[in-house]
Each structure stands twice: as structure tokens, then as C-alpha cells.
Amino acid sequence: MLDDRQIAAPWPAAYPQGYAVVDVETTGLARDDRIISAAVYRLNAVGDVEDHWYTLVNPERDPGPVWIHGLTSDVLEGAPLFPEIAEEFSSYLAGRVLVAHNAAFDWSMIAREYARARVTAPVEHRLCTIALAKELRLPLPNHKLATLAAHFGVEQRRAHHALDDARVLAEAFRPSLHHAARDGVRLPLLECLPLAEWSDSPVAPRIGYQATYPRTSWRPARKRPACPYPNPGRYHPDRPLRQGMRVAFSGDTSVERELLEDRAVEAGLHVATSVSRLTSLLVTNDPHASTSKTLKAKSFGTPVVDEAAFTHLLRDVAPAGPPASE
Secondary structure, three states, X not given: OOOOOOOOOOOOOOOOOEEEEEEEEEOOOOOOOOEEEEEEEEEEOOOOEEEEEEEEOOOOOOOOXXXXXXXXXXXXXXXXXXXXXXXXXXXXXOOOEEEEOOHHHHHHHHHHHHHHOOOOOOOOEEEEHHHHHHHOOOOOOOOOHHHHHHHOOOOOOOOOOHHHHHHHHXXXXXXXXXXXXXXXXOXXXXXXXXXXXXXXXXXXXXXXXXXXXXXXEEEEOOOOOOOOOOOOOOOOOOOOOEOOOEEEEEOOOOOOHHHHHHHHHHOOOEEEOOOOOOOOEEEEOOOXXXXXXXXXXXXXXXXXXXXXXXXXXXXXXXXXXXXXXO
16 A cells, blocks of 8 residues: 655645545435535645534435435434535635545535525535546545545445545545655546526425425536547447547436536546537437437437446546547
8 A cells, every 4th residue: 555654756736735525415316405414524735634524404304315324304303404504614615625425426415505505615626536546546346435445444434424434535535645646646626616596496395294395496607627538439338438438418317417417527528518420428318209419329320328327337437548449
């Protein structure tokens, strides 16, 4: 294992000056779901822990998969609402890069909670530890947090408890950061822009009540960075996805579209807004729909997979390389 106290080269001047390692537990994965607990470990520029913070949050609705996170309605009933903890949460995030394991998800949940509270989250950039592990070519069989922790000898005591997950990630991130600094690796930072608007209709049901949850709408105020990798060609079913592939989405998805797109970008894929002869793959749960994208995919012979298959493929995206042969 890398001795993270030994850095062969000077610390990269372009690296951030501080990090906020974050984990949130939620009522689910959809855009209407809510945060029920949040934890932050603040780290300095070289990854040393400065302090940490944890809170429960009353989601004002059913807590979701209690068998995963262990937080029941009774436990959450007396917890503060998100607007009541937003200012304190902000004090731990301000001026730092947000670090999370699958950061697209944590950031999307945090951004929506801040948008509901009519407050701007003080976060400019995020770093996904899955993306960093891939940049470092760590020899991991998968990219679960427990696997990353085991690689660095970090003990995981309470899986799916926000405070312990944040601690585990902070302890695993420090040697990852030193590994990157030693090898001169560019950190995979992505911009975090707040949601431009949010609407709820009607008011969400109080925790403990069974009801249909409201439909919400949001629009991200962002422009995705250009994909830094060349397009290696089309996806082949017997091969993994490769960085630089152009991926388009069509139709409804169970996980919100923006989150899927963020996951694709963090894996090194190019998210395309339309289908062309250069498109590597179309992701749709209804391949027989007569949409412009599915019709073009058929005419061009573009490979098509559903959301579940695409999510599985994202677990192991091959690094950029020469164009694939047809």
C-alpha cells in the first residue's frame, strides 16, 4: 500500500485547498425523495481531518427503506427540517470541494434540498471517489465503498449510516489524494451549479402518513464540460463501455435523467443530446417507441440498451484508448 506520508514530488499547486467529504442517506433515489441524514468530514489541502458534523433531517414524508438506513418515522419525527439546518450545513461546505462516493447522487439530493429551501448551496466543484479510483487505476473488483475501504485497510463499522460512511470515505480519500499527488494525476473535478428553479405541488405529506407524493420539477443551471476523450466508436455488447463514447438517452427513466447523465459524465462518457452516425449507444426503456432518437438509432444501426443494463455497464468503464474497430 502507498505510504501517504511520502510524496515524491512537490504537492500540486493546482489541487484544492480543502475538501468536504459528504454522505447523505435518503428516502429513495427519485427526484421527489428527501434527505434524512447528512454528515460532513472537513479535510485540509492534504487530506487531514479538521472536524466533522452530523444531523438527522425530518423529510416530512415516509422514511423509505428503513431496512437499509435504519431511520424510522419515530426517530425522524423530532429531527429538524432541512431549512433549519441549511445554514450550519453550508458552513461545513463553503470554500471546499465536495467529495462523495458517487458524487452525482449526493450532489443532486443536496442541490434539490437547497432549492426547496430557497437557499444556494455554497459548493462550486465536486469530486467523485469512484471517478478518482478509476483515474488511479486502483485494482478493485468493483467500486463499492466497502471495496474501496478494504483496499486501504479502513474499517467500516455501520454501513449506510451517514456519519460512519463519511468517516470511511474520508479515511480512504486521503491515501487516494496522496497517490494522485505523487503521480501528478489531474483530479476529476466537476462543476456544481445550483438549481435555477423549483416547484412543489401540492404540499408533501407529513412523515408517517401514507399518500401520493407530489410531482416536482427542476431545471439545472449548468453547462456540461466537453468530454476530454476521443470517441472510440460504437458500443459492442461483448465489450465494456469505453471513455469517450457518445451516449444518448430517450424516454422516461426510473432514476432521474440528470442523475444518469451525471454518472455518465463522471465515468468519462460524452452525453449527446441527439442521435447521429457517431452515437455509440442509445439508452432507452422503450426501444419500440417512435421517437426521433429511437428511429434514428434504428436507421443508423446504433446499439440500444435499457436503463438497468446501462447502470450495470457504468460500474466498469474502460479507460480511453484507440478507436474500436467496427
